[in-house]
Amino acid sequence: MKKTNIFITLLILAVLAVVVFFVLKGTDEQGTPAETVLPAALTVSETTVTEAQWPEVIKATGPVAAWQEAVIGAEISGQKLIAVMTDVGNIVKKGQVLAKFNSETLQAEYAELKANWIAAESNQNRALALKGSGAISDQAVEDFVNRASVAKAQMDVKALQLKYADVVSPDDGVISARTATLGAVASAGDELFRLIRQNRLEWRGELTAEQAVRVIRGQLVVLTLPNGDQAKGFIRQIAPSFNPETRMTTIFVDIKKGSSAQAGMYAEGKVILGKQAALNVPAKSIVIRDGHNYVFIIRNNTSGETVSQREIKVGQIRGDETQILSGISVGDRIVLQGAGFLNDSDIVRVSHEKSGEK
Numbered sequence: 001m002k003k004t005n006i007f008i009t010l011l012i013l014a015v016l017a018v019v020v021f022f023v024l025k026g027t028d029e030q031g032t033p034a035e036t037v038l039p040a041a042l043t044v045s046e047t048t049v050t051e052a053q054w055p056e057v058i059k060a061t062g063p064v065a066a067w068q069e070a071v072i073g074a075e076i077s078g079q080k081l082i083a084v085m086t087d088v089g090n091i092v093k094k095g096q097v098l099a100k101f102n103s104e105t106l107q108a109e110y111a112e113l114k115a116n117w118i119a120a121e122s123n124q125n126r127a128l129a130l131k132g133s134g135a136i137s138d139q140a141v142e143d144f145v146n147r148a149s150v151a152k153a154q155m156d157v158k159a160l161q162l163k164y165a166d167v168v169s170p171d172d173g174v175i176s177a178r179t180a181t182l183g184a185v186a187s188a189g190d191e192l193f194r195l196i197r198q199n200r201l202e203w204r205g206e207l208t209a210e211q212a213v214r215v216i217r218g219q220l221v222v223l224t225l226p227n228g229d230q231a232k233g234f235i236r237q238i239a240p241s242f243n244p245e246t247r248m249t250t251i252f253v254d255i256k257k258g259s260s261a262q263a264g265m266y267a268e269g270k271v272i273l274g275k276q277a278a279l280n281v282p283a284k285s286i287v288i289r290d291g292h293n294y295v296f297i298i299r300n301n302t303s304g305e306t307v308s309q310r311e312i313k314v315g316q317i318r319g320d321e322t323q324i325l326s327g328i329s330v331g332d333r334i335v336l337q338g339a340g341f342l343n344d345s346d347i348v349r350v351s352h353e354k355s356g357e358k
């Protein structure tokens with residue numbers, strides 16, 4: 001009986017030991033808090049929003065055209081073109097011969113008319129010598145005088161046609177078009193050439209009413225041409241009215257010579273109004289997402305440095321710098337490199353190494 005009690009006691013102690021073991025194990029598994037895993041921080045570089053002087057501009061678009069384009073045409077009819085002495089793109093001087101018509105027939109006709117005039121002049125002189133002598137009436141004298149005048153006028157007309165056989169440039173400039181064809185028989189008024197007078201070009205920019213009230217004659221305009229080159233000019237004239245269909249008005253800008261601008265180009269222009277202070281950030285700090293521009297502002301908090309995504313309004317671009325119109329303030333710390341990999345509220349590690357160091 002005594003041995004049975006000892007066995008029962010040992011069995012109870014063993015059961016209690018097993019229970020205590022499992023209770024302690026469960027407490028360890030459930031009571032010990034799991035180790036928190038923090039998201040990895042991306043290493044970025046930073047910059048500060050600054051203020052700089054930016055030109056205040058008005059943007060517009062419009063065509064480049066000739067200041068004045070002269071049409072050079074034939075002034076005689078029925079004569080064959082025997083020489084074409086210039087072509088498109090040639091620079092010509094005022095009075096320079098551009099083409100020649102056959103003048104042999106005109107010269108023969110002129111010689112005949114000159115002989116007629118000489119004869120009429122002689123008859124007139126004889127009649128005037130006899131006037132008042134009674135040998136000739138006053139009416140006959142008047143007829144001889146009129147015949148001499150008509151003969152002189154006919155000779156002068158033919159001399160003018162001989163002059164027009166040489167087609168000359170009416171002004172200095174550059175030939176912009178040529179329709180003259182060697183051997184063609186022209187009629188008076190037929191177009192032979194077009195001339196850009198004085199090789200002057202102008203840009204015709206279109207402005208809204210809001211923009212037009214801010215421009216005046218003499219302001220500088222910088223054009224960006226289709227090939228990427230720039231041209232400069234000054235506002236010469238402002239149209240006095242608006243187009244009733246487009247509600248736009250036109251400014252006429254004289255383009256400085258020496259640029260690569262050509263008539264017919266379509267260019268974007270910037271009217272320089274002056275300078276103004278504006279926010280300035282490096283272009284690579286800006287992230288474009290879904291058509292909107294953003295920067296990431298660096299904030300300090302209890303969990304370290306985080307970023308806040310901020311939408312901005314972008315103005316002009318000058319090299320590697322970008323003008324900011326709204327969305328941030330002077331002195332804000334923003335992400336410079338690495339912004340394209342960030343999202344709002346991400347934790348970052350800011351590198352303070354200088355640009356270019358490894």
